[in-house]
Amino acid sequence: MESADFLSILKERGLPAPQAFFPPEATVSTGNGVGPAGVHTEGTTILALRYRDGVLVAGDRRATAGNVVVYDRAAKVLTVDDRSVLALSGSPANAYEIARLLEISFQHYRRTQLQELSLDGRLRTLSRLLKDNLPMAMQGIGAVVPIYITHEDSGPQAGGRIYFYDVLGANFETVDFCTTGSGSPIIRGALYFLNRWERPFAERDEAEALRLVLQMLETAAEFDTATGGFKSTAAIYPQVMRVTGDGITDVSDTDLATHYGSLQVGS
Amino acid sequence: MLDEPYRWVEAIRNRREYLEDQLEGASPVVGVSYADGVLLLTSTPGPRKVFEVYNQVAFAGIGHPADIEKLRKAIIDIAHVEAFNLSASDVSLQRLVAFGLGPLVKAAFDEIFRSPYISRVMVTELDPSDPLETFYTVAADGAFTSSANAAVVSDTADNAEVILQRLRDGDDRDGSLDAALVRALDAWAEGRAHAGREQVEEVEEAGEPVTEQERGAAVRTALDAGRIEVAVLDRTLPTKTKFRLLTEADLEGALAAFR
Numbered sequence: 001m002e003s004a005d006f007l008s009i010l011k012e013r014g015l016p017a018p019q020a021f022f023p024p025e026a027t028v029s030t031g032n033g034v035g036p037a038g039v040h041t042e043g044t045t046i047l048a049l050r051y052r053d054g055v056l057v058a059g060d061r062r063a064t065a066g067n068v069v070v071y072d073r074a075a076k077v078l079t080v081d082d083r084s085v086l087a088l089s090g091s092p093a094n095a096y097e098i099a100r101l102l103e104i105s106f107q108h109y110r111r112t113q114l115q116e117l118s119l120d121g122r123l124r125t126l127s128r129l130l131k132d133n134l135p136m137a138m139q140g141i142g143a144v145v146p147i148y149i150t151h152e153d154s155g156p157q158a159g160g161r162i163y164f165y166d167v168l169g170a171n172f173e174t175v176d177f178c179t180t181g182s183g184s185p186i187i188r189g190a191l192y193f194l195n196r197w198e199r200p201f202a203e204r205d206e207a208e209a210l211r212l213v214l215q216m217l218e219t220a221a222e223f224d225t226a227t228g229g230f231k232s233t234a235a236i237y238p239q240v241m242r243v244t245g246d247g248i249t250d251v252s253d254t255d256l257a258t259h260y261g262s263l264q265v266g267s
Numbered sequence: 268m269l270d271e272p273y274r275w276v277e278a279i280r281n282r283r284e285y286l287e288d289q290l291e292g293a294s295p296v297v298g299v300s301y302a303d304g305v306l307l308l309t310s311t312p313g314p315r316k317v318f319e320v321y322n323q324v325a326f327a328g329i330g331h332p333a334d335i336e337k338l339r340k341a342i343i344d345i346a347h348v349e350a351f352n353l354s355a356s357d358v359s360l361q362r363l364v365a366f367g368l369g370p371l372v373k374a375a376f377d378e379i380f381r382s383p384y385i386s387r388v389m390v391t392e393l394d395p396s397d398p399l400e401t402f403y404t405v406a407a408d409g410a411f412t413s414s415a416n417a418a419v420v421s422d423t424a425d426n427a428e429v430i431l432q433r434l435r436d437g438d439d440r441d442g443s444l445d446a447a448l449v450r451a452l453d454a455w456a457e458g459r460a461h462a463g464r465e466q467v468e469e470v471e472e473a474g475e476p477v478t479e480q481e482r483g484a485a486v487r488t489a490l491d492a493g494r495i496e497v498a499v500l501d502r503t504l505p506t507k508t509k510f511r512l513l514t515e516a517d518l519e520g521a522l523a524a525f526r
Contacts (some may be wrong), residue, residue, distance in 0.1 A: 007350075009344055015352065075381065082506055107508075108347045111319050112340055 006108040007128065042123045043226015044076055045091040045183030047216055048149050048162045049191070049201045051209035052174055054244030055149050055160035056088050058213045059223060060183070061236055062228025072228055079248050081106050084122070084150035085241055087182060089181035091142040095239075098129045098144055119150065119157050130169035137167045146177050152245050155220050160243060176201055178249070183220030183227035191216065206242070210251065210259050218263075230260055276457040278379050278426035286407045289385045292462070294489065295330040295421035295430060296389050298402050300440045301447035304509065305401060308451040308460075317498040319407025319510035321346040325367050325500050329388045329420055330407070332506050338388055342368050355507075360392035364403045364411050372476045383407060383453075384390075387420040393500040393509050416440045420456060425465075429477075430458035448497060448521045449467030452486065459485035486525040495522060 022218065045066045048057045059076035060067060077087045078099040088095040105125055109117045117125070126148055136142025148163045148171070162178045163171045176195050177186055194212070195201050200208060214230075217238050221229030230237055237260075240251040282373045282491070296309040318339050326342060328335035345367040346358050376383045390403045394411040396451065402418035403417045404412045417434040421427040433454040438447055460481035489495060497513040504511060 006347060009348065010351065013348065015348065102345050108343065111343050114318075120472075148508070158324075234495050 002110050004109065004112055006105040007125070008062070009108075014172070043224065045179065045181075045217055045220040045224065045227040046076060046087045046181050047086060047179045047187070047191075048147050048177065049209060049213065051159050051164065051201055051204050051206060053206060054151050054242060055162060056206075056209050057085055057147075057149050058217060058238050058239060060080055060217055060228045060238050060241040061179075062226065063092060064226045067225065069228075072231065072236055074232070074237060074250075075151075076200055078183075079103075079241075080148075082247050083152070083243070084148065084247060085243055087147045088144060088145035090146075091136070094136055094142040095146070096132055096146045098126075098133065101129060102126055103181050119152055119155075119161070122150070123148065124232050126165065127169035127171060130165055130167065131260045134168060143167050145156060145180050147180060149243050151245055151247075153266065155222060155244065179216075181227070183217075183224035186220050186223045190219065199235060207259070209265060210240065210255075213258070214238070214259055214263060219234030269475035275379070279377075281507060282376065282379070282383060283349065284389055285406070286383060286385060290330055290387065290407070290422045293358055293387075293422040295419055295426060295455060295458050296327040296329055296429060297434070297451045298327070298418040299434060299447050299451045299454075299456075300391055300392055300416045301444055302378045302400060302441050303444060303503050304393050304446045304499055306444070306451055306497060307389065307391065308448070308455055310455070310493060311493050315496065317496050317512070319349065319498075319508065320363075320390065322355060322510075323500060324358065324360055324363065324506045325498060325510055326388060326390050327420075327498075328386050328388040329422070330384070333388040333499065334384040335388070338372070338384060338386060341371055346447060360390055360395055361397070361400045361413075363388060364405060364413075368405050369409050369411045371409075372405055372407065376408045386428045389420045390422060391418070391500065393502055419454075419458070424464065426458045426462050429461045430454045433457040444499065445502075448518070450496070451478065453482065456482035456485040459489070480518065483525055486522070489526060490522065 044060060048055055061073050063074040065069040077085055078086050080103050086099045087098065102125060106117055106122060106153050106196065114194045126146065130144065133142060133144055133207050145167060146165050151160050152158045162174045164180060165171050166172060175202065177191050218229050221227040237251065237253050237256040240256065242249050242251060275374065280489045286504050294310040296307060298307050300304060307325060308433060309316050312346060314332045316324060317325065320326045320342050326339055326345065328338060332526060342363055345363055372384050375381060387407055388405045395401055399415050400413045402414045403411050406420055416438065417431065419427045419429060437450050438452060447516050457477050460477040463485065497518060499513065500509045501509050501511055502509055
């Protein structure tokens with residue numbers, strides 16, 4: 001039987017998988033996480049949490065190289081298909097390439113096999129891509145640490161799901177929330193505290209969950225230079241997406257502005 | 268033995284005849300434009316014949332199911348490799364056919380010692396840059412041709428012409444989906460009824476217009492033996508992919524009269 005797998009097709013045709021974009025001999029391992037060109041942009045705060053209707057996924061917009069802000073409109077939450085998104089922290093070049101390959105692999109599978117790839121199959125595909133990316137990660141220039149968020153319509157895994165990965169490609173499911181990137185240690189404890197002793201996130205409605213997400217991102221931005229906060233001068237808001245049974249929708253800038261407005265009260 | 272030019276030409280001619288024989292009796296695929304997109308219709312005893320290729324590209328084939336599958340897989344692979352190497356907006360039907368499907372089918376046809384693809388296919392793109400490239404049909408020898416508002420692949424050239432004429436007579440390219448469905452089904456039935464007459468060789472009927480009863484009988488025969496399969500590329504769909512296979516419920520309005 002012919003290969004049904006898009007990654008294998010690319011390999012058969014000698015087309016580059018992500019790790020081949022920078023062949024190992026062309027790079028220099030400096031051991032300090034900075035590549036040859038000095039561009040190393042993994043500072044980020046990504047946050048995904050399960051609320052009443054599904055999952056909210058948010059990411060700040062800042063991309064940095066060392067202590068320089070390179071870009072303030074980076075998109076770190078990328079839609080993969082009509083029901084799942086990938087939130088990325090790590091080297092953007094490889095991260096975007098992995099997200100792109102994942103999206104096309106799932107489409108290709110659905111169209112050739114006339115059925116959706118199972119959740120386990122999708123998780124496994126992402127694991128393979130991360131494993132292929134290992135040489136880049138080992139050299140300190142291309143590590144990618146994604147979170148995969150999906151809303152399954154049916155089956156034993158129905159509902160909103162959050163999976164996080166390590167650099168080697170192992171995946172783990174989190175139940176309540178997940179945060180990655182350089183700003184994540186700052187808010188992780190607060191998130192645990194709020195979920196455990198204030199009110200479980202799973203019981204909160206969208207407005208409540210959204211305000212929490214914005215508060216957390218601002219907290220991370222306050223203490224982590226690599227995380228961008230809300231920039232009122234240019235109206236640059238974090239990226240926030242809802243992953244629910246109705247599919248994937250962006251929380252609009254107008255909605256974010258309203259919620260930011262409500263957060264200012266009492267500050 | 269094939270080193271003489273005459274023998275080679277003869278072998279190719281035999282191959283054409285073989286393909287005509289193999290494709291005889293195949294249920295045609297009819298493609299029409301309507302207000303919100305394009306529609307492909309055919310009948311099948313079971314295996315699917317109309318498929319999604321890419322966000323805005325669909326595929327349908329007649330002939331051997333295994334060959335239809337091979338060609339479908341080939342064009343899907345090409346489209347996705349293209350989308351990966353360049354971008355989704357660089358996947359165009361014209362290039363998929365002219366540099367992909369056409370040469371692939373021709374290569375198999377020209378290799379005398381290999382089996383050709385026993386299939387004729389129709390591919391369609393929603394809103395191509397040139398409207399004349401909305402539909403492409405690829406013959407079993409790899410020859411392809413494009414058209415704007417309607418297309419047919421059929422078992423014989425005669426049937427294809429009958430169907431196309433029917434579509435031209437009832438042209439309603441800005442009509443609704445329901446109207447397009449009825450129109451495509453009507454033209455498809457016209458072709459089937461016409462082909463049925465040729466099979467029984469009722470000479471006295473030749474030249475007479477196909478009757479409503481004959482068209483109805485053709486649809487009923489298809490429903491008894493299998494199903495009518497219809498898919499659309501609908502530009503009003505909110506998703507990236509514009510392909511939608513119509514459900515039994517979607518078809519019921521058009522088919523109820525024949526049940």
